[in-house]
Amino acid sequence: MTASSTDPTGTPGGTGTGTGTPGGASSGARRSDATRGAILTAARERFASDGYERATIRAIAKDAHIDPSMVMRYFGSKEGLFAAAVALDLRLPDLTAVPRDEVGRALVGHFLSLWEENEELTAVLRVGATNQAGAERMQGIFRDQLLPVARQACPDPEQIPVRAALCASQLLGLALTRYVLRLPPAVALHPQEIVAWLAPTVQRYLTAPSP
Amino acid sequence: MTASSTDPTGTPGGTGTGTGTPGGASSGARRSDATRGAILTAARERFASDGYERATIRAIAKDAHIDPSMVMRYFGSKEGLFAAAVALDLRLPDLTAVPRDEVGRALVGHFLSLWEENEELTAVLRVGATNQAGAERMQGIFRDQLLPVARQACPDPEQIPVRAALCASQLLGLALTRYVLRLPPAVALHPQEIVAWLAPTVQRYLTAPSP
DNA sequence: CTCGTAGGCCAACAGGTGTTGACGTCGATG
DNA sequence: CATCGACGTCAACACCTGTTGGCCTACGAG
Known part of the structure; x- marks a missing residue:
């Protein structure tokens, strides 16, 4: 799913002959893995x-202390690098294990901690706003990860896409104002306040009868 | 307010001597206004x-059927062009004339029609997500236009910035998912549905007691 | 009619971009 | 020890960017 269309070189070394992989039995560790990670x-x-x-x-190459051509050899192109860099897994919780009237709070809290602790989400959001391919990637994340979770909490199956999209609008809107545009009051909010304000909204979008 | 720091040339012609302005008494119409508008x-x-x-x-110059150098002569630089192109006025309604429990509906409806009919808002949103200067422009719009309106509808003056930021997160989040990322369910929603779903949220952010 | 000037085009500059290929170098393998 | 391939660097290509200055044209004022 990550690198579907663009896979020009893969990784140098092939891993075909079985001669490589120093050190042991099964781990596919290569000598260049540190560099890959840095990139x-x-x-x-x-x-x-x-x-x-x-x-x-x-x-990017300068930050990783290597030559730009290495980026090309490892990831094929700039688009390939982006695809490899943000292989986004939201790790959304299983909502069937959450009380019906707590799903809003659970979702908002999960997204918030996700956003606070790593910058992949900010990257994919920013690129999604700039780039056509980025927007499509975001559509895929919505379809493959948020929709199934909404299905668990939503009564009427027919309304799942709409309700999931409403949740996305509020959750992404917070991320946009807080982490990208940095509106001062949005930045100053404490995580608990955010949960307290947004949880009822998401809860209503998921479970309340349609207006 | 629009072009504070960057005003290298203004417009060619000066309008100083009074020799120009063909046709009549007071209108400052120049021959190049059509081109300016096209740009x-x-x-x-x-x-x-x-x-x-x-x-x-x-x-941009090709779209306007003129030479790129004309853009520079009229607007000084690319940043100057952007500043002139999106001199954003939200034309927010006077909420003191709206019943207290209708402000949410009024705001959502106003933003929605604004967004549907012109693309300035999409432009400033997209650039705000890409560009540092764009983000600052968005902060200015929030501060100068949304905050005063929130002041009209909000009981506790101390909470105005927070509540306005929450409204912005929901309104901009909808714009992001619908007009930029184009999540299919968000695109498919009818304007009336959007108002029906979002109005209670905005209403709560503005007027409900803090949770 | 003469002429200044606003309006417009053309060609070029300097810098930055993704991308490519040839060339060293070091460790592990035969 | 000799060899091969992964790892990495250097220099360059072709292209595109914002920006600049010189030159031409045609309209309107005198």
Whole structure:
């Protein structure tokens, strides 16, 4: 799912002959894995803070202390790098284990901690606002990860997409104002306040009868 | 307010000697106003659909059927062009004339029609997500236009910024999912449905006691 | 009619971009 | 020890960007 259309080189080394992989039995650790990781970390930071266009391969390579051409050899292209850098897994909780009237609070809290602790989400949001491919990636995340969870909490199956989209609008809207646009009052809010304000909204979008 | 720091050339012609302005007494119409308008229209479209970086001056000039250098002469720089293209006035209604329990509906409806009919808002949102200057412009719009209106509807003066920011998160979140990311269910929603779902949220953010 | 000037186009500059290929180097393998 | 391939660097390509200055044209004032 991550690198569907663009997979020009994969990773150098092939892993075909079985001659490589020093050290042991089954782990696919290569000598270059540290470099790969450094590139991915630098890429995530740049994409999150600069967006797609302004996050240049040269800058990412400099952050990772390697040559720009290495980025190309490992990830094929800038788009391939982005796809590898933000393989986003929301790790959404299982809502069937949550009391029906607590799903709003659970979702808001989960998203908030997700957003606070890593910048992948900011990266994919910023790129989604800039780039067509980024927007499609966001649509995929919505479809594959948020929709199934909404299905667990939503009474009428026919209304699941609408209700999930409403939740997305509120959750992404908070992320936009707080982490991207940085409206001062949105930045100043404490996480508990955010949960207290937004949980009823998400709860209503998911479970209340349609207006 | 619109072009504070960047005003290198203004408009060619000066309007100082009074020799120009063919046709009549007071109207400041210049021969080049049509071209200026064409440039601004093309710029708005490009900024809205491509974001700041990918909206190139060359593409805008081609859309307006003129030379790229004309854009520079009229607006000084790309940033000057952007500032002139999105001189955003939300034209928010006077909430003191609206019944206290209708402010949510009024605000959501106003924003929705605003967004549907012109693309300036999409442009400023997209650029705000890409560009630092764009984000600051968005902060200014929030501070100068949304905050005063929230002041009219909000009981506790101390909570005005927080409540306005919450409203912004929901309103901008809808715009993001519907006009930028284009999540299919958010696109498919009818305006009346949107108002019906979002009005209670905004109403609560503005007037309900804090949770 | 003459002429200044606003309006417009053309060609070019300097810098930055993604991307490519040739060239070293070091460790592990035969 | 000799060899091969993964790892990495350097230099360059072709392209596109914002921006600049010079030149031409045509309208309206005198």
